[in-house]
């Protein structure tokens with residue numbers, strides 16, 4: 068036998084030399100759920116190990132993550148029902164607790180990368196990412212709201228805006244609004260290929276942001292989020308986001324869409340991000356808690372596979388755990 072691939076697996080030293088990709092905490096983004104108030108740290112039942120924090124607790128959490136080598140954080144707000152309305156106006160109120168928290172976090176940790184969430188759903192009484200009217204999600208009307216939200220976020224100090232809403236034209240709308248307001252340095256990590264997925268459940272629990280059950284409100288997000296059957300369509304979205312000025316192209320979810328991550332990586336020059344979403348993390352946690360899988364090996368293998376498929380940056384609820392175990 069002339070060729071024996073096992074020779075390159077004989078020792079840890081050889082395996083290390085032959086290793087094709089390496090995952091380090093610099094690639095990871097830690098999501099942080101924020102609530103109003105002080106002293107709050109409540110675990111999310113459907114996503115064990117993840118918490119909703121008030122800003123004082125979030126500052127502690129981020130400080131600990133930083134000492135583990137994590138530099139990237141994406142913030143999501145759980146908005147009290149009394150602040151919600153049809154147009155998500157609380158989202159661009161400069162005194163809202165989300166923007167206040169962002170200011171405090173950037174003040175204390177100026178060198179981290181702070182990523183926002185641009186979409187109506189946390190602020191909307193209807194629980195949709197855009198304005199709902201006559202049973203439809205209005206595209207162009209929603210863009211104006213996203214622009215106000217995005218500029219307010221840039222003003223609060225976010226480094227990257229994260230439009231997660233899937234309205235057509237939103238990257239250009241945000242880019243133009245940011246530039247007009249003088250925020251030429253604020254970037255856009257676009258949720259380019261975001262699928263209408265069943266794996267967002269724990270996230271919607273965490274934020275209380277699911278579409279509400281009512282006759283004139285669509286029950287799902289299929290008229291704006293992508294059909295899970297489609298890969299080529301992701302390339303249309305990627306081309307548009309590139310032309311519209313995105314700085315990162317994201318695929319979401321990650322594990323069920325590794326082929327889409329690879330296709331985007333091959334097609335585009337921009338860095339690719341992947342969102343390893345709440346349901347994907349929850350499944351693994353559940354299996355580990357049942358004793359069916361080993362977290363210490365299954366968790367890093369999962370993240371590594373997303374990186375190998377072509378994601379440069381990975382948003383994952385396991386970022387802190389990974390950095391704790393495998394950061395330097």
Ligand code: PBG
Nearest residue numbers: 186188231266267270344345346
């Ligand atoms: C909504 C948004 C969702 C997630 C991030 N932003 C849910 C949705 O589209 O309904 C899901 C993230 C996760 O599941 O971890 N703008």
